[in-house]
Amino acid sequence: MSAAPATLFLLVGAALFALGIAGVFRESEALRRIIAVNVMGSGVFLFLVAIAARGGGRPDPVPHAMVLTGIVVAVCATAVALALADAAHRSDHDDPDGGTR
Amino acid sequence: MTGKLSAGILASGVFGALAWAVIRLPTPAPGLTDQAFGALDASGVTNPVTAVLLNYRSTDTLLELGVLLLAVVSIWALGRSTGAGFGRPPGPLFAGLLRVLLPLLVLFGGYLLWIGAFAPGGAFQGGALVGGAIVLAVLGGLSPSRFAGRPALLRVGLTAGLVVFASIGLAVMLAGGWFLDYPDGFAKTLILVIEAAATLSIGLTLGCLFIGGEPTADDRSEPSS
Numbered sequence: 001m002s003a004a005p006a007t008l009f010l011l012v013g014a015a016l017f018a019l020g021i022a023g024v025f026r027e028s029e030a031l032r033r034i035i036a037v038n039v040m041g042s043g044v045f046l047f048l049v050a051i052a053a054r055g056g057g058r059p060d061p062v063p064h065a066m067v068l069t070g071i072v073v074a075v076c077a078t079a080v081a082l083a084l085a086d087a088a089h090r091s092d093h094d095d096p097d098g099g100t101r
Numbered sequence: 102m103t104g105k106l107s108a109g110i111l112a113s114g115v116f117g118a119l120a121w122a123v124i125r126l127p128t129p130a131p132g133l134t135d136q137a138f139g140a141l142d143a144s145g146v147t148n149p150v151t152a153v154l155l156n157y158r159s160t161d162t163l164l165e166l167g168v169l170l171l172a173v174v175s176i177w178a179l180g181r182s183t184g185a186g187f188g189r190p191p192g193p194l195f196a197g198l199l200r201v202l203l204p205l206l207v208l209f210g211g212y213l214l215w216i217g218a219f220a221p222g223g224a225f226q227g228g229a230l231v232g233g234a235i236v237l238a239v240l241g242g243l244s245p246s247r248f249a250g251r252p253a254l255l256r257v258g259l260t261a262g263l264v265v266f267a268s269i270g271l272a273v274m275l276a277g278g279w280f281l282d283y284p285d286g287f288a289k290t291l292i293l294v295i296e297a298a299a300t301l302s303i304g305l306t307l308g309c310l311f312i313g314g315e316p317t318a319d320d321r322s323e324p325s326s
Contacts, residue, residue, distance in 0.1 A: 007123060014119035022112035026105050054130035061149035062133045065158060068150065068225055069165050072303070076172035079310035083176040086313070 009050035016043030030085035034078060041074045145288025146218040154223065155292045159281045163270065166263040166299060169306045173259055182245050182314030190242040199241045206234035214300045218289065224262075224299035231304025236311045248309075248316035255316070259309065262302030266295050 016039055023036025045067045052063040137149050137157065144152035154162050190196055210230035217223030239245060248255055269291055270281040278284060283291050309316070 010123040010126075011120055014116055014123060017119065018112040018116035021115055022108050025108035025111060051130070052132070054126070055132050055134055056130075058134055058138065060132040060134040061137045061153045062158075064150045065153035065161075068154060068223075069161055072165055072225055073168050075307070076168050076310070079313075080172050080175045083179050083313055087179045 006050045006054045009053075010047055013043045013045075013047030013050060016040070016046060019043075030081075030088065034081045034085065037081075038074065038078060041070070045070060143285075143288070145283065145290075145292050148217060148219055148221065148223075150221070151217050151223050151292070155295060156283065156288060159266075159270075162299075163263070163266045163281070166266060166302060169303060170260060170263055173306050173309050176310065176313055177315040180314045181317040182312050187239055187245075190240065195241055199237055203234050203238060206230050206237070210234070210300060210304065214296055215293075217296065218293070224296040225303060227296075227300040228303025229307065231300065232307025232311070235304065235308025239308070239312060245312045245316040248312070255305070255309075258301055258305045260302065262295075262299035265298035269295060 020036045020038075020040030020043060023039060024033055027033050027036060048063040048067050048070075052060040137153060140157070141147060141149060141152055144156040146152050146156070207230070210227040212227075213222040213230065214224060214227035215222075217226070273282055273284060273291075274280055276284050
């Protein structure tokens with residue numbers, strides 16, 4: 001891949017990251033913030049894959065491996081964040097069935 | 102209102118700084134492409150991404166399996182799940198579709214695990230398909246309380262990836278190498294064993310993350326282990 005399309009993808013990745021930051025600070029609902037953090041993560045993944053393509057010729061496998069690792073960590077972090085948000089929501093509403101779903 | 106305005110200014114500033122950095126990136130691009138492809142013959146696999154994940158930087162992947170386990174432990178610490186929130190499957194057609202789809206998903210998970218040595222694929226891709234199969238099965242009416250029937254087996258499955266990976270890492274030290282420094286000629290076999298255990302653990306972990314809460318029997322009694 002030539003340098004110009006890689007630069008476009010790098011800029012789109014940076015834009016996604018910035019959009020995610022705006023979402024994290026603008027929104028007050030936990031669910032919207034979690035989604036915003038995921039948008040930031042998608043921006044980082046796109047950025048890393050584009051970085052791997054910058055050299056031209058064979059893409060660099062190291063950023064690809066970092067993205068694979070990052071996706072799994074992002075899924076885990078999102079799941080824990082959702083569980084925490086759910087627990088906080090239930091304790092706010094004083095659910096008598098709080099311990100069990 | 103000022104909060105939203107300052108969030109917009111902050112995001113614009115971050116984008117501006119990142120765009121400036123992107124435009125000023127050095128050319129030719131630095132990277133580890135040559136080193137990664139150069140050592141491929143000794144790595145035991147021919148897919149460079151798998152070589153990075155399970156040979157050059159295998160400590161990253163080992164710790165990543167630890168993160169997966171940590172996520173399940175954290176969610177289980179927050180509560181139990183009987184699956185009461187999932188309701189009934191949407192219709193009889195869905196159950197019929199699942200009968201065709203679930204075996205195929207597990208089969209393709211195994212295929213992705215095997216092909217990961219030569220082409221895009223590997224433990225995470227295969228594990229994602231297995232995890233997707235569990236999610237579909239739960240949506241199709243498989244009660245998560247069924248997982249509670251064999252709590253020890255579920256825990257063995259969830260920890261298998263981390264335990265096998267760390268054990269192999271320590272075992273090769275007995276052979277005189279460093280931690281996770283595969284002996285010559287054994288790399289392919291060891292990587293496949295690690296990836297097989299990791300696929301199982303990743304699939305089960307993703308399924309458990311979706312269920313949310315430790316699976317428990319419907320009568321809310323303590324699972325006997």
